[in-house]
Amino acid sequence: MTTFTIDGVKKSFTNGEVEEQVLNGINLSLQEGEITALxxxxxxxxxxxxxxxxxxxxxxxxxxxxxxxxxxxxSQEDIRKVRASKFGFIFQSSHLVPFLTVSEQLMLMLDVSEIKMSKHEQKEEVFKILKLVGMDHRKDAYPASLSGGEKQRVAIARAIIHKPKILFADEPTASLDSKRSKDVMKLIRDLTNTLNITTLIVTHDEEMLPYADHIITMKDGLII
Known part of the structure; x- marks a missing residue:
């Protein structure tokens, strides 16, 4: 089922007096429960x-x-609400808040997404998601004590705690070694299937491509 459609999207920037065309009319459909890799x-x-x-x-x-x-x-406000409630984000760096525990990172995300839950319900949901990503035993740990792979697992848990429809991942394994990269991609693959999320990933890592359902190659602002 198609959940997200990009239709004729263009993007240009002005550099001095020169207009630089970055996207030249992109058409792309994203499917529910599948990973599309760019x-x-x-x-x-x-x-x-x-x-x-x-x-x-x-x-x-x-x-x-x-x-x-x-x-x-x-409007910018409506887009912000969509991002907070319907989209999840994973980046190359985990961007964890250094003074919050693993559980508190996820609690903060629930507060930002404005999901109506009591604190008790939030704690139950946080523990469930941490268990899903294999980090429930580290729920009280601070980021400084986590390995790179553990930090990215927490970042993934934070990205899905509010049950997003779309998951965006920009080079999610770039800062990890080969083994941890495969572990993270397998986790994203499993969560996409289990939670029926639509996932869009940007990656340079060819070892990650077997985990994708669709591979889209771009060149000079076009899909080739």
Whole structure:
């Protein structure tokens, strides 16, 4: 089932008096319960496409359709609400808050997403998600005591704690060694299937591609 559609999306930047076209009319559909991987050389436009799809920057043209609505017509406040409640994000760095425990990282995400839960319900949900990613035994630990792989597992748990419809991952394994990279990608693969999430990943790592359902190669702002 198609849950997200990118239709004719263009993006340009003005550099002095020169207009640089970064995306040249991208068409892409994302499927529920599947991983789509964007690959291509640096400067191909894949990260720009992901940030536009995620509502982190505006397209210069075209449409981004989510749940029947064109996000390019939404106000910044409406886009913020969609990001907080319906989207999950994983980045190259885990971006964990250093003075919060693992559990508190997830509790904060629940507060930001404005999901109506009591504190007791939040704690139960946090423990359930941490168990799902194999980090329940580290729930009271601080980021400084976690390995790189553990930090990324917590980042993944934080990204899915509010049950997002779409998961965006920008180079989620770039800072990890080969074994931890495969562990993280297997986890993303399993969660995508189990929770029926639509996942869009940007990656340079060819070893991650077997975990994707669809591989989209970009070059010079086009899908090739």
């Amino acid at each position: 690959v291509g050389a640096s400067g191909s436009g894949k990260s720009t496409l992901l940030t536009i799809a995620a509502g982190l920057q505006r397209a210069s043209g075209g449409q981004v359709i989510f749940e029947g609505k064109d996000m390019t017509d939404m």
